[in-house]
Amino acid sequence: MGLKFPNRVGLAAGLDKNGTAIDGLGSLGLGFLEVGTVTPRPQPGNPKPRMFRLPEHQAIINRMGFNNAGIDALRERLRQVRYRGILGINIGKNFGTPIERAVDDYLHCLDKAYAVASYVTVNVSSPNTRNLRQLQGASELDALLGALKSRQARLADQHGKYVPLALKIAPDLDQHQIINIADALRRHRLDAVIATNTTMGREGVETSPLAAEAGGLSGAPCSRNRPP
Numbered sequence: 001m002g003l004k005f006p007n008r009v010g011l012a013a014g015l016d017k018n019g020t021a022i023d024g025l026g027s028l029g030l031g032f033l034e035v036g037t038v039t040p041r042p043q044p045g046n047p048k049p050r051m052f053r054l055p056e057h058q059a060i061i062n063r064m065g066f067n068n069a070g071i072d073a074l075r076e077r078l079r080q081v082r083y084r085g086i087l088g089i090n091i092g093k094n095f096g097t098p099i100e101r102a103v104d105d106y107l108h109c110l111d112k113a114y115a116v117a118s119y120v121t122v123n124v125s126s127p128n129t130r131n132l133r134q135l136q137g138a139s140e141l142d143a144l145l146g147a148l149k150s151r152q153a154r155l156a157d158q159h160g161k162y163v164p165l166a167l168k169i170a171p172d173l174d175q176h177q178i179i180n181i182a183d184a185l186r187r188h189r190l191d192a193v194i195a196t197n198t199t200m201g202r203e204g205v206e207t208s209p210l211a212a213e214a215g216g217l218s219g220a221p222c223s224r225n226r227p228p
């Protein structure tokens with residue numbers, strides 16, 4: 001990505017969705033912070049309860065649904081931040097935006113995030129926004145990445161700096177989908193891939209009374225399922 005990370009351990013998206021704890025988190029010595037997912041407009045996310053801890057499995061199931069205060073609120077907050085380390089901004093689409101218009105939401109967020117981000121993550125892999133993961137499909141991804149890369153080139157000119165783009169993908173992809181995505185990443189010269197978001201699978205937590213809760217599973221069982 002052309003970024004020099006001070007160390008390998010960073011904070012993934014989802015803990016500090018609105019960038020309200022950047023200075024505190026920054027003082028922990030992490031190699032980077034990724035805030036978001038943020039969407040163009042604020043939205044409440046799913047009704048509670050929407051996060052479930054499975055301590056016996058070192059896991060979490062969540063269906064937060066991109067609860068966030070919107071990209072404008074994040075920008076406002078970043079004006080007050082002292083942290084000068086690597087800051088990723090993870091962007092997504094609003095719940096109410098039809099999937100055919102998703103590209104507009106990502107472009108809107110990229111425009112607003114560009115000046116203040118070290119890198120921007122394009123989140124197409126949350127299981128908690130209806131149809132979002134469809135954007136990992138060949139034609140949808142092609143259109144999305146094409147639009148984002150040309151906007152990135154324009155923004156790089158305007159701002160006199162190049163802000164890399166990362167694509168965050170789901171772990172629930174078959175070989176064919178992975179090949180398609182890898183091909184699109186190379187063709188569009190995406191700068192990075194973030195693997196992975198939470199899984200729809202329940203492997204390793206079958207015995208938990210919470211296994212039937214809808215949402216994405218993360219933590220130890222998710223990491224174990226990752227291919228080496």
Ligand SMILES: Cc1cc2nc3c(=O)[nH]c(=O)nc-3n(C[C@H](O)[C@H](O)[C@H](O)COP(=O)(O)O)c2cc1C
Pocket residue numbers: 012013014015017036037051060062064066090123126168196197198218219220222223
């Ligand atoms: C409560 C919760 C909220 C999350 N919210 C987001 C999010 O808004 N955007 C995103 O890209 N990933 C989100 N994630 C996924 C994490 O960033 C990470 O990709 C996932 O938890 C897998 O890594 P892990 O097993 O090390 O936790 C969330 C995860 C959790 C547990």
